[in-house]
Amino acid sequence: MLCNGRADLCDLRYNQVTYPGTHNSASYSLKYDCELSTQTCLETKTVCQAQAQNCTMGWETRCSKMSNTCLDRLPDWMHWLCGAFTSTCEATEQFCLGWEDICTSSLEVCTLWGSACLGVIPDWAITCLWENQPDHTITQQLAAGIRFLDLGTCLTNNNTQAVMCHGNGITRAIGVPLDDVLTQIATFYNANPNEVITVEFNEYDGDVNLISQTIVQKVLQYFTLPSGQLMMYPRTSTTQTWPTLRQMITANQRLMIFMGDTYYPIPDPKPTWANQKDMWKQDGFAYTNQDSQPVQLNQSYYDWCNQGPPTDGSFIKWQQIDINMAILEDDIVASVKKGQVPELCIGPLAIQTNSAMLDALGSYCYTRWPYWFRVRVNDYWEGDVFKVANQFNDLNVARVKAGDPITPF
Known part of the structure; x- marks a missing residue:
């Protein structure tokens, strides 16, 4: 045997x-695993919602928070938007909700990444x-x-x-x-x-x-x-x-x-x-x-x-x-x-x-x-x-x- x-x-x-x-x-x-990387990217939408809530919490801190967050969230070529946000810092709560829309729309890059992912990986x-x-x-x-x-x-x-x-x-x-x-x-x-x-x-x-x-x-x-x-x-x-x-x-x-x-x-x-x-x-x-x-x-x-x-x-x-x-x-x-x-x-x-x-x-x-x-x-x-x-x-x-x-x- x-x-x-x-x-x-x-x-x-x-x-x-x-x-x-x-x-x-x-x-x-x-x-x-392109699916997971895309999903992880898209999950940051909740970050945008949290930022919008923080925006309404106080006029005094709103400007710096928005400006810093804007620079952090957006690519360099979109940083011109951050100056516009800062200059309108005294806006109403509607502005904060508008920031949520802008922040969320920037996440469209996640979807674009998902469709191109496998082709990008060498x-x-x-x-x-x-x-x-x-x-x-x-x-x-x-x-x-x-x-x-x-x-x-x-x-x-x-x-x-x-x-x-x-x-x-x-x-x-x-x-x-x-x-x-x-x-x-x-x-x-x-x-x-x-x-x-x-x-x-x-x-x-x-x-x-x-x-x-x-x-x-x-x-x-x-x-x-x-x-x-x-x-x-x-x-x-x-x-x-x-x-x-x-x-x-x-x-x-x-x-x-x-x-x-x-x-x-x-x-x-x-x-x-x-x-x-x-x-x-x-x-x-x-x-x-x-x-x-x-x-x-x-x-x-x-x-x-x-x-x-x-x-x-x-x-x-x-x-x-x-x-x-x-x-x-x-x-x-x-x-x-x-x-x-x-x-x-x-x-x-x-x-x-x-x-x-x-x-x-x-x-x-x-x-x-x-x-x-x-x-x-x-x-x-x-x-x-x-x-x-x-x-x-x-x-x-x-x-x-x-x-x-x-x-x-």
């Missing part, structure tokens, strides 16, 4: 195996700034051997649809619907009965209560058998021993679900298949989140690995190598102002780190902590994520055979 492609992994517990993974796994086929911006797995669907990733998927979820269409996304608020890009991703996972799952898959619902943007409800509903919809059996592996307590891959495969409960902050809003009693990720796993991003360049990431990992686990007997979380790179903000701003592509984009940064540096990190870090749960990268096809995960699993197998439990439970 092969378990995740290897016979020697079958009798290792789920938490004794190292999984190759992708960061922002569904960050492909993205587009800038072609390079999406692949350079947002897409972590460009042109590689979930189906392709699973077929290649990725066994850990990281899904960021947003709400669109007035909170009625869950989609994949990268970023937050008006800086986010959105992709395929959650239904599309879960369909791809379910199709692979059913066609490959000896494969164990891990899905983490971590980052989100929108109403966390609605997103959590949607995730639970969709997981149950796509991964419940006609008999009513769940395809997700359930754990009834935090002290329950994690199953072996063989047990998960034999039970046909080969899907392990982890959730970040989306876990807490789930009503009690929470599903036994939903695991809170921070209880078990130490994200590499927790101590590398300030790193933007390969040399910084490299140093942060070496420092962390040198530190080693605590010696006070406290629970040691599963360690994770997360090669998640960022682009320097100053480089982005300067480049966009000039209409140029930044000197470094996500893809080239991934290529710099996924091979030689990943190999070096693996060789150095593995022996300094009890257990490494995953190796996760951007642009997974560029580099050695599968090589490093297999090397880790060779060591995992040897240690378990020698009687080392590696992790509790």
